[in-house]
Amino acid sequence: MTLETTTRPDHPLAGLRDFAIRWMVRFFRRDWSGALLALVVLAIAIELVTTGRSFFHPSNLMTIMNSSAAIGVIAAGMTLVILTGGIDLSVGSVMGMSAALTGYIVAFWGVPPEVAVLACLAIGAAVGTFNGILIAYWGMPAFIVTLAGLSIWRGAGHLSTGAQATPRLPDLFDWFGRANPLSGIRARFQEGTLPDFLMPLGETIDSLWMEYLRTFQMSTILFVLYFVAMIALVAHTRFGLYVYAVGSNEAGARQAGINPRFYKLLTYVICSMSAALGALMFLGRAPYARSDYGMMWELDAIAAVVIGGTSLFGVRGTLIGTFMGVILLKLIGNGLTLAQLDTFWQMVVLGLIILIAVGIDIVRQSGHAESVRRLLASVAAVMAFFTFLTPGSAVMGAWVRLHENNVVVALRAAGERLSGGHQNRQLSPEQVATAEAAIAANLWPALVFLGLTVLSLLLIRRAGAVWSLGLAALYAVMVVPLITMGYATATPLLILGAVVLVGAAITPAVFQRAHELGLDESPATEDVRRDSATEKGTA
Amino acid sequence: MKLRTRLSALLAGAAMSMATAGMADDLTIGYITKSATNVGWMMINQGASDAAEAEGVNLVTVGPAFADDLTSQIEVFENLIAQGVDAIAVAPADSSGIAPVVEDAMEAGIPVIAVDTGVSGAEVVSFVATDNLAVAKVQGAVAATLVEDGAPVIYVTGDPAQSTGQDRRDGFMEAFASHRPNSEILVVPTAWDASEAQEGVETLLNARSDVAMIVHAWDGATMASKAAMENLGLSAGDIKLVGFDGASDAIEAMEDGWVHANTAQMLYGMGFDGITIAARAARGEDVPARVDTGFFLVTPMTMDSYKALIGLE
Incomplete structure (x- = not known):
């Protein structure tokens, strides 16, 4: 798979190869490809590290959808605002206030639940109009207006409800969340009151219930329907067109006869109403209504939008990307819970995954063969580093414990007064022996994999295909010592690293071929040409 | 005043x-x-x-x-x-x-x-x-009497970066593990956030059908677990809930058969x-x-x- 193959069009697999390249170029041209790629890789990784019921079990996937639903509809509204170049930091507070007030008037004022639902959406519309007028008509910065809103609406929610929880809400609210549309049929099947022609259906539902269908809930359905509706709105109406137009060039849009202020206002109204709908959907799953719901949700919503490939400066982005961004965020939480990873590690891993997803997106946009190769080489280096971490953390942990012990012993010898924290760090003779044994057992494997990491880091700067392939082979070979040294769980990391390195080796050739096929009409064409030239020079 | x-x-x-x-x-x-x-x-x-x-x-x-x-x-x-x-x-x-x-x-x-x-x-x-550590030990010992040895349980933590959260977790873990050494303890970590608790519990209950009991570091999580059980179509008593705080809503849930024990702080x-x-x-x-x-x-x-x-x- 070197440059020679690309210059021979009559190669037997050329057709297949060109098809694959065309498909890849089409895929990576989508704004949401980074999110989808991260989603798939992460899902496979979670499946590999967890035991018990498969991660891909439909009922687990639906659980992820259910918990994504409320934040998802809010992120959908946020996407529109961000596409126009704005931002809405108040969504979490608006969500909390509308949830609390809706529950409050139902529980303590005796308002019929149907009316309360309408009131909830009306609150969203009112807040959105307020934000929109200040931002679009008065020209106040969106960041400031909604930052103030973040505080105002949270405070208003606490004040108006006394920050008290309500009793459990009426069943109507379940239809925004936990209600299962099939539960009625199942109940009637169990009672035996189902009409005869529906009995087989009832029986099927009942037999699949515990295993598959019980997590099929209104949350998931509303979540998907809302995105379908919003995507249709953006793709097939003038409104959608104008949103992108206002985001890319407000003055130009005005000259083209669009009223940018009105459409901006409209996006804030939709955003706040989405927050109110999110509140209803959250109430449908929550134990009661409270004014502290939705704390920090504005950050989650913005993160989901950005992970989905939407630019924070407007213009570029899609709702389908946001959909994937939301699921990616919740999938990380779900996977980390299933994997029972230590809490503090969860925080670190969550941040790293967000960085990787956005990194993929940035490299993708650059359309630059060398950036892609570097990204792949970096991923391989990270994999080698993760492999190093298993023995490495054992060595470092033991070394730190011994060092801290020595410090405490020295302090004690010097007659210092020791705090509780100090005393905890003094080791018993057995603990010292264990730590020394841990260092002895893990030192060599740690050094070997540290060497592999350093080698991969060197490759990031510059390397030909041969070097990449050689290192890929080394990764594959290292699997054997890895298993014999008792770190079999890290094998998938090394294998993934090897695959990624093969990818790095063929990247320039793939870009070259894509260029020959005329698939790159982007401004990146120049760079691809220059890169393949330097590539030939070094090879 | x-x-x-x-x-x-x-x-x-x-x-x-x-x-x-x-x-x-x-x-x-x-x-x-x-x-x-x-x-x-x-x-x-x-x-x-x-x-x-x-x-x-x-x-x-x-x-x-x-x-x-x-x-x-x-x-x-x-x-x-x-x-x-x-x-x-x-x-x-x-x-x-x-x-x-x-x-x-x-x-x-x-x-x-x-x-x-x-x-x-x-x-x-x-x-x-x-004395959070002491009370959490009582919670762990009482919780142990509610399940048989070997039955997996879930523990919902408070903020593990804070002494109250640490003491409650450590006290529970120590007492429970000494009475029921063969029970697996699955952990749902939160920073005193009920919606995190609900999501985590829902995920685990969905993946594991053998969980016998859920123990909580505070009663906000107890109510979140009750909602998670309702969302999955479970009824009161299917999985035992154990709270911490003695908040009034958790006591009401005890009356309805959801919560089986609660260590109330005064x-x-x-x-x-x-x-x-x-x-x-x-x-x-x-x-x-x-x-x-x-x-x-x-x-x-x-x-x-x-x-x-x-x-x-």
């Missing part, structure tokens, strides 16, 4: 100068809470304001802008020192983060009393709280004792360095006397 929470130290300062103008010789005690919206904290705050009335001191209650916000607590604390209050009772959002301002206050001659959560890295005149008493001690310290009296406010083990058997104690119908 009715309990009120003010969002900013500025308001607190203004209110205090008004209050002191009227009652020149009276003592003023600053009381910094962790949250004004959590049900448990509302009970503590109520106890605090009743104690202030009983002791005849002015109480300036200030809460952070949102729960467990250390930065705004420090700001409020500095303002209270600047105003020259006679004593400060504080429920630190972060045990070590609050230490520098506590030291400042003590050096300025203002006695500081820690309520509910301890201060690490600085001396206080008194620490008034439940929340009202904690607030009451905290301000009583603060008032005594402000007058220059000697106060005990550690006040254990005790706990109440609520089970379906003892539920009625607990309800009478906290005035629940």
Whole structure:
């Protein structure tokens, strides 16, 4: 798979190869490809590290959808605002206030639940109009207006409800969340009151219930329907067109006869109403209504939008990307819970995954063969580093414990007064022996994999295909010592690293071929040409 | 004096100068809470304001802008020192983060009393709280009697970066594991956030059909687990719930058969004792360095006397 193959069009697999390249170029041209790629890789990784019921079990996937639903509809509204170049930091507070007030008037004022639902959406519309007028008509910065809103609406929610929880809400609210549309049929099947022609259906539902269908809930359905509706709105109406137009060039849009202020206002109204709908959907799953719901949700919503490939400066982005961004965020939480990873590690891993997803997106946009190769080489280096971490953390942990012990012993010898924290760090003779044994057992494997990491880091700067392939082979070979040294769980990391390195080796050739096929009409064409030239020079 | 929470130290300062103008010789005690919206904290705050009335001191209650916000607590604390209050009772959002301002206050001659959560890295005149580690051990031992050895259970943590969260987790783990050594303990980590708790519990219950019991570090999570069970179509008693705090909604859930045991902190008493001690310290009296406010083990058997104690119908 070197440059020679690309210059021979009559190669037997050329057709297949060109098809694959065309498909890849089409895929990576989508704004949401980074999110989808991260989603798939992460899902496979979670499946590999967890035991018990498969991660891909439909009922687990639906659980992820259910918990994504409320934040998802809010992120959908946020996407529109961000596409126009704005931002809405108040969504979490608006969500909390509308949830609390809706529950409050139902529980303590005796308002019929149907009316309360309408009131909830009306609150969203009112807040959105307020934000929109200040931002679009008065020209106040969106960041400031909604930052103030973040505080105002949270405070208003606490004040108006006394920050008290309500009793459990009426069943109507379940239809925004936990209600299962099939539960009625199942109940009637169990009672035996189902009409005869529906009995087989009832029986099927009942037999699949515990295993598959019980997590099929209104949350998931509303979540998907809302995105379908919003995507249709953006793709097939003038409104959608104008949103992108206002985001890319407000003055130009005005000259083209669009009223940018009105459409901006409209996006804030939709955003706040989405927050109110999110509140209803959250109430449908929550134990009661409270004014502290939705704390920090504005950050989650913005993160989901950005992970989905939407630019924070407007213009570029899609709702389908946001959909994937939301699921990616919740999938990380779900996977980390299933994997029972230590809490503090969860925080670190969550941040790293967000960085990787956005990194993929940035490299993708650059359309630059060398950036892609570097990204792949970096991923391989990270994999080698993760492999190093298993023995490495054992060595470092033991070394730190011994060092801290020595410090405490020295302090004690010097007659210092020791705090509780100090005393905890003094080791018993057995603990010292264990730590020394841990260092002895893990030192060599740690050094070997540290060497592999350093080698991969060197490759990031510059390397030909041969070097990449050689290192890929080394990764594959290292699997054997890895298993014999008792770190079999890290094998998938090394294998993934090897695959990624093969990818790095063929990247320039793939870009070259894509260029020959005329698939790159982007401004990146120049760079691809220059890169393949330097590539030939070094090879 | 009715309990009120003010969002900013500025308001607190203004209110205090008004209050002191009227009652020149009276003592003023600053009381910094962790949250004004959590049900448990509302009970503590109520106890605090009743104690202030009983002791005849002015109480300036200030809460952070949102729960467990250390930065705004420090700001409020500095303002209270600047105003020259006679004593400060504080429920630190972060045990070590609050230490520098506590030291400042003590050096300025203002006695500081820690309520509910301890201060690490600085001396206080008194620490008034439940002994979380001891109570969590009771919780673990009682929880162990509810399941057979080998049955997997879920534990929902509080903030593991904070001493209250750590003590409750460690106490439970130690006691439960010693009584039921073969039971797997699955952990749902949260930072006292009920929606995180609900999501995590739902995920685990969906992946594992063999979970016998869910134990919680606070009752917000107990209610979240109840909702998670309802979302999955489970009924009361299918999986046993064990709470911590004795919040009124969790006690109602016990009546309905969801919750099987709850270690209640004497929340009202904690607030009451905290301000009583603060008032005594402000007058220059000697106060005990550690006040254990005790706990109440609520089970379906003892539920009625607990309800009478906290005035629940």
